[in-house]
Amino acid sequence: MAYYQEGMERASRDEMVALQNGRLAGQVRHVYENIAPYREKMKEKGVEPGDIKSIGDLGKLPFLTKDDLRDAYPYGYLAVPLSDCVRIQSTSGTTGKRVVAFYTQADVDLWDECCARAIVAAGGTNEDVVHVSYGYGLFTGGPGLNGGSHKVGSLTLPMSSGNTERQIQFMADLGSTILCCTPSYAAFLAEAIHEEGKIGDIKLKAGIFGAEAWSEEMRRDIEKNLRIKAYDIYGLTETSGPGVSFECAEQTGMHVNEDHFFAEIIDPDTLETLPEGSKGEIVFTSLTKRAFPLLRYRTRDICVLSRKECSCGRTLVKMSKPMGRTDDMLIIRGVNVFPSQIETVLLGQGYPANYLIVVGRVNYTDTFEVQVEMTEEMFSDEVRFIEKKEAELLAALRSMLGISPNVKLVAPRTIARSEGKAVRVIDKRKI
C-alpha cells in the first residue's frame, strides 16, 4: 500500500481529533476577524470565537449556503487581502448562482495535495502518465487533478476536454496510464477507442472519475471496456474542488481529507447534526484554507458517513457516493444546472416562465432538452423568424449555463400547470 501523506491518511483517531480541534479554533477566529457577513451570522446566534474550542462545539456555528455566497459576490467571503491570492476558480453559470472561490498559494498547495492523495490511492507514482481530460479553466476539475499529478511527480498531460481523436492519439503515443475525466467522458472515450480498434495500444491502468453521478454498473462497464480500475472522486468549488474525498482500492466510498475538510451529516429539515451512519446532507467545514474558508457549508448532497475500518489502511472517514440532492440542482454533463437559471433566461427574453427540462442519458452521455411553449410574440408566418428567436434563446441559455441544451418549441398550454409545486424537470437518467 502506498500513501501520499501517510501520517495524515493513517492518523489515529486521537491524533486526527486533536489536529481538527486545534485547526478549527484557529480557523473560526480567522473567519470571525476577516469575513464580515459570517461575523454577523455568529453575532446573530450569539456565538463568539472563544466558544469554539473543539469539533464538539461545531454545532454552535451557523450554516452557510450557496445563496449566502451569491449574495456576497464577489469578495464578501474573501478572508485575506487580494494581494495574498494567486488564483480564482468559479462554479458554472455566468449570473445567478455563480460563486467565485479564491486561493492563496498555500490553498492551491493543499488542494493539490488532496488530489495527489487520490492519485496515489489509485496506484499513481512518478512513473505514471496522468492524462487529464477534465476541462481546464474556471472549472476545478482540470486544475485540481493537474496540480495533484504534479505533486506526485507523474508526467502530466493537460489534455482538457474534447477532441476525442487527439485524446486517443496522445493516450496511445505517450502511454497514458491514469485517466482523469468525468465518467460519461470515460465511457465515451472507451467507445471511441474500440471503434478505432486501438484498445491494444492503450496502456491505461486506472481512472479517476468525478464531477457527476455514475452508477456501479457504469463503473463496471468502464472498467471492462478500458481494462482499468475506476476510482470515484468528490469535491466542490466552494470547498476547493476535486479531492475533498477520494476512493481507494476497496471502492466502498470516498475517504474525506478530514484534516482539511471536516464532514458532518445533518438533517436538511431540522438542521440537527446526525450520528455516524445516518443518511442526510453532507456539510463541510474548511479547517485550513485561508482565502476562502467556509464554515459549515451546506453542499445539498445527500450522503452517509462511515468510520468502518478500511482494508486500504486509511483511517480517514468515508462518505458514500451522493445519493441525491436536497435542492433542485441538476448535474448535466458535469455542469451544475439550476432550473431557476433557465427561468431567469426565459423571463429575460420575454417568455413566460413555463418550461420543462428533460434530461436523459444515451450511451452514457447526458441529453438535455428545454421545452418552451410557443407564444404569440415569438410566432410568425415565417419559419426563419421563429428560428432566429430560437437561436437567440439558445445563445442566452448557453451563456447562462455553460452548456447547450436542445431547445424545443412546443404547442401552447401543453406543459402541465400544477397548482402546487410545478414539475419543471423530468430526469430520465437511471443512475
Next chain:
Amino acid sequence: MIIDQLAVFSENKAGMLADITTLLAEADIDIEALTIADTADFGVLRLIVDAPKKALAVLKLGGFVASLTPVIAVKTGNDPGSLAKVVRMFAEAEVSIEYLYAFVAREAGTAFMILRVEDRDAGAALLAQNGLGEAFKM
C-alpha cells in the same frame, strides 16, 4: 389584391394537423389553400380560408398560436408560363419574395398565386401598374 393569410404553429406531433383542421371544420370554415413550412421540430401551417378573422378566433380559443398576415393574391391563367411571368415581374422590380405558393381556382382555367413579399406596398403597387391588382373572388 391583399388578403389575410392565416398562420398556425404546429408542433411536430401526431394529431396536431387533425386537431387544427377539425376545429376549422366544426366552425364551418372553408379552406381554399394550405401549405406547411416545416423544420425538424415544428411546422407553420399557412392557410387561405373564406373567413380568416373567424378562423383566427376559433384557433386561439382552441389553444393554438395563430396569426393573420396580409399577403398578395394574384389571379393568373392556369397555363404554362403564367407563374414565371408574375415572378419575373417581381424580380425585375427588385421586390423580394419571402415565399409563395399557388393553387388551382374553381373557375376553369384560372389559378391563384399567394405571395409574401418583403415590401408589401411596393408589391401591391407593382400589381396595380400591371393590371393585376383588381379584387376578385376565389
